Amino acid sequence: MIDYDRAMQATRRSILIGSARLAVGAGLVSLVGTIPARATPQTMRDAIREAVGDAPLRTGRVTLDIPSLVENGNTVPLTVAVDSPMTESDHVKTIHIFNEKNPQPHVITIALGPRAGKARVATRIKLADTQQVVAIAAMSDGSLWTASADVIVTIAACIEDVN
Amino acid sequence: MTAAFLRVAILPLVAGFASLALAADIPTAERRSGSEFMGPETRAMQDDDTTNPGxxxxxxxxxxxxxxxxxxxxxxxxxxxxxxxxxxxxxxxxxxxxxxxxxxxxxxxxxxxxxxxxxxxxxxxxxxxxxxxxxxxxxxQSRGQAIAVADDARTYPFIAAGREIFERRQGQLDLSCASCHDDNWGKKLAGAPVPQAHPTGYPTYRLEWQTLGSLQRRLRNCMIGMRAEPYAYGTAENVDLELYLMWRARGLAIETPAVRP
Amino acid sequence: MVVLACSAAAAAPGEPALRSFAIVGDAIPDSLTGAPGDAARGRAIVFNRQVGLCLLCHSGPFPDEKFQGNLAPDLSGAGARSSIGQLRLRLVDASRLNPATIMPSYYRTEGLTRVAPAFVGKPILTAAQIEDVVAFLATLQE
Amino acid sequence: MARTLLNVPAKAARGEIIEIKTLIAHPMESGYRVGLNGAMIPRDIIDLFVCTYNGAEVFRATLSPAIAANPFITFSTVATESGTIEFRWTGDNGFSQTESVLIAVE
Structure with a gap:
């Protein structure tokens, strides 16, 4: 039902249309523009650009639920939900999760559609250090929405491989 | 200092469950499982069988x-x-x-x-x-049941031996288990709260391990952290420690398979 | 009272020797190396959780360091409370001041039990590292 | 065969949005860890998870090494008809596993 590659291509096309609108839009945030203030590593920006294109993103509609303080970065519960009716004409096509300090910035990409009923997905991720996690949702109308969260990872005091 | 000295002094006199109980360090009302020291997300992961990786x-x-x-x-x-x-x-x-x-x-x-x-x-x-x-x-099959090491006179010497290991300073850092888990529980070791070391949920899924592990593995972890030579799997020292810890945790509920940071 | 502690002759062959030092009252007045330590290097040792280990148990006036422990006294004002010689003995062998302390003896290799083979005969910090940490702690005046 | 833990309602009303929870035993070795011998431990991850409902794909996830060991994925789908919900995990070293559950829709 879902052709992942086609969905990705469609997303990229939609971004071009979206960015033209964004130039005059109000209340829109360019992720690429906001990130440098947070000193986000270049690798995450590159990965986001590769996944969703160079378009600015809007903040909102995406809820990223992740604990702000985790006891061990090896297993961090994460839930992402997108405000969408999930109908044939108006639904979430893909959700991407990125991080800025793991060896690889990409965490997971989820392809879904109207048959999901609701756009809410939970998983567990690894975070190598205290850092920002970013979720991006690509909608069927071509719009891109984002949310981010800062996570403080408690460094394990006694690690098994110390010797 | 005085309390620590007295505990050691009492050991040779220990003759039965009652005298063992007299020397209990953490009062019954204050005994708390490690799950009470961890965050809500980790507790939620443990408490729901459909999400507990164990x-x-x-x-x-x-x-x-x-x-x-x-x-x-x-x-x-x-x-x-x-x-x-x-x-x-x-x-x-x-x-x-x-x-x-x-x-x-x-x-x-x-x-x-x-x-x-x-x-x-x-x-x-x-x-x-x-x-x-x-x-x-x-x-x-024992989840929710109170830990109840048998009141068996034959085990008393082994409980006492486990306690002696628990309270013995070891390793390059010269710490005992009791230094942290009897005397300083609830405080923070770096960012992590020090629990009371009650083995309520073994084998346990530790997020640090990313897998399930035994109590003996956990004991060896702590020994390595103290820069001490850990006791080999299956040795009498490890079993004595396990027995002492279960005796010390009596009354707390089994949570197996627990999830811990 | 003057007590002579470890000397090079006491160390096992092939093991790094501990330098001899003299305890006077509650202090070791003289540098273990004969030279003052470097506070900047000491700061790095204190902050390193695999080398100094200090912040696992202690907190201090270091707002940028996350996750400082509270099993042991706050290091704020340590340099005002104690002389350099007192700081030195607390690091070298705090158990001489308080046998029940949980503070490891950072410059002692004897009287320990079941030390892991990788650490046998080795102090937690070298004499030079001790002096660096002492120099740093002395800067903590408030 | 890796052990899986699947939570799917056995019965649902037509049109109901059901929640599906999946767990599978897998180390998700990131390829960025150093082993005890000092050498890097080679990457061994599940990199794709697909769910089909009576043959039609309803959910797909592409996983990077940042997904935790013993991958846990929860999502939802609309109960459209009785039949089979199938899950497939594929990954490094030829890893491939398929599990399915039946659902009755009234």
């Missing part, structure tokens, strides 16, 4: 329980029937004294004794997936 091992153990093994071609179920009834409360009583061996055995050793003697199969290695799975499955 349940993967429990399911494996359930299959192993029914599988015929060894020269005797017998399964655990052939002798014990339904684990839900026959194993109910068993893990809460271990380690327990074994008359033939003249010493306490932990649940892992008990399972391996069944394999050798009843199934005529080779014992499962410590920390093997198969042994963890069976232990987790048996342990799961």
């Amino acid at each position: 349940m993967l091992w429990v399911l494996d153990g359930e299959a192993a329980w029914r599988r015929r093994e060894g020269a005797a071609d017998k399964s655990c179920a052939d002798c014990h029937g339904y684990a839900q009834t026959s194993m109910n409360g068993v893990a809460a009583r271990y380690p327990a004294f074994d008359a033939a061996k003249g010493r306490p055995v932990d649940l892992e050793e008990r399972i391996n004794m069944c394999r050798s003697e009843q199934q005529k199969a080779t014992p499962l290695p410590f920390e093997s997936q198969a042994l963890l799975a069976l232990t987790a499955y048996v342990g799961r």
